[in-house]
Amino acid sequence: MADESQNRYGALAARVYHLDKPIGHSFGDVEFYGDVLSAIAGPVFEPAVGSGRVLIPLLERGINISGSDPSNEMLDVCRAECARRGLETTLSVGTFESIPQDLELSAVIIPAGSIQLLTDPVRVQHVFARVRSALCDGGQFVFDLDPLSTLAQAEAPARCWTDGADTLTMTSALERTDYAAQTTVSQLRYELWRNGELQHTELDRFALRFWGTNEVVLALEAAGFAHVELIADYTPGRQVTADTVTTTVIATKSL
Numbered sequence: 001m002a003d004e005s006q007n008r009y010g011a012l013a014a015r016v017y018h019l020d021k022p023i024g025h026s027f028g029d030v031e032f033y034g035d036v037l038s039a040i041a042g043p044v045f046e047p048a049v050g051s052g053r054v055l056i057p058l059l060e061r062g063i064n065i066s067g068s069d070p071s072n073e074m075l076d077v078c079r080a081e082c083a084r085r086g087l088e089t090t091l092s093v094g095t096f097e098s099i100p101q102d103l104e105l106s107a108v109i110i111p112a113g114s115i116q117l118l119t120d121p122v123r124v125q126h127v128f129a130r131v132r133s134a135l136c137d138g139g140q141f142v143f144d145l146d147p148l149s150t151l152a153q154a155e156a157p158a159r160c161w162t163d164g165a166d167t168l169t170m171t172s173a174l175e176r177t178d179y180a181a182q183t184t185v186s187q188l189r190y191e192l193w194r195n196g197e198l199q200h201t202e203l204d205r206f207a208l209r210f211w212g213t214n215e216v217v218l219a220l221e222a223a224g225f226a227h228v229e230l231i232a233d234y235t236p237g238r239q240v241t242a243d244t245v246t247t248t249v250i251a252t253k254s255l
């Protein structure tokens, strides 16, 4: 049975995400994706679009991009921020599995390591095949991965944000690491405090799967992608090494 509290990005999580990483907040990804996509004419799709941190600056660069997300709370932030800027696009409720198949997409992008939210590699393989079938010939699938070493990382410290009279906190506790499955599950506890009193709390069981670079290339090739390129830390031409923080994968569909 599906775990309703897993990776759900509820109201407090969406508020914290937007406070911590507002629209345009970049790890180097916003500029990198903008540069890759500005060379592309056709439509682009971003599943797991979230608050629009990346999508909105891309729309502002004139890129024809739409997106989906399973979290209505994250989509609400995205819709409000698009409206505030007078930007129009299509935003729908959906998961990685529901990438639209009728748009002849020129690119599908998944920044911020969000593909790692799918912990079953068989489901990921299915998503890779769905992405490939949604792309036009020559279309590109561009996504980011954290290093495999993240599996062994210590817990993040407690975090705190102030928003007017509200204080929001997030604490993370590692529930388990499965080195065989390359997965972690953490309990993310979000709290909203006002005048020293707890108003609301939310639990997100945050599950991730970390990928080896070779296995992701093999999985993409098995899904029918002809050419797979790996780029280190948003620097075109930089090889992935043991010190790489973010690996960007660019898989191209060709007949």
Ligand SMILES: C[S@@+](CC[C@H](N)C(=O)[O-])C[C@H]1O[C@@H](n2cnc3c(N)ncnc32)[C@H](O)[C@@H]1O
Residues within 6 Å of the ligand: 007, 008, 009, 047, 048, 049, 050, 051, 052, 053, 054, 069, 070, 071, 074, 094, 095, 096, 097, 111, 112, 114, 117, 118
């Ligand atoms: C880290 S946020 C990334 C948001 C945005 N792409 C960015 O780069 O800022 C991850 C997003 O993945 C979404 N998500 C969680 N599970 C998902 C799934 N199975 N399919 C698609 N999206 C999912 C969450 O709702 C959340 O908005």
